[in-house]
Amino acid sequence: MLRNGVLFLDELPEFKRETLEVLRQPLEEGDITVARLQATYTYPARFMLLASMNPCPCGLLSDPAAACVCTPLQVQRYHHKISGPLLDRLDIFIEVPRLRFEEVTTTRVSEPSRSIKKRVEEAREKQRQRFNSDTVTCNAHMGSQHVQQYCALDAD
Secondary structure: OOOOEEEEEOOHHHOOHHHHHOOHHHHHHOEEEEEOOOOEEEEEOOEEEEEOOOOOOOOOOOOOOOOOOOOHHHHHHHHOOOOHHHHHOOOOOOOOOOOOHHHHHOOOOOOOHHHHHHHHHHHHHHHHHHOOOOOOOOHHHOOHHHHHHHOOOOOO
16 A cells, blocks of 8 residues: 555445455554564555445435435445444545536636645645654644644634
């Protein structure tokens, strides 16, 4: 697994549960340990997990344009394919509703990529300065002590 890369798993519940459970250690600890007959090896494995899934097996639950054909038990089984401990390691959940064809094909004025790139570079530089004498290299790798030090909330 590449260090600090992105792992995208499309249709998350379609993966074998054992395969998904293997992700828990690297998501939690930032490394992966492989045990062989004569030795144990630990490799760095910090990454961002991006996953997608349908709301139910047929994909139509909560869809205003079509009716879901799944039973409540089928929906429950579908969601239980992903364990609670794995879900605990995921930070952001976003439900994306179905878009109409016109919404997808309409061109919109958007922010130029170069201005987004500039903001990302500025944020990375700020992180480099913040963590210049630390083993942490970016905000995503901060521990609780770093959060307390750098992200203190005021009374407001």
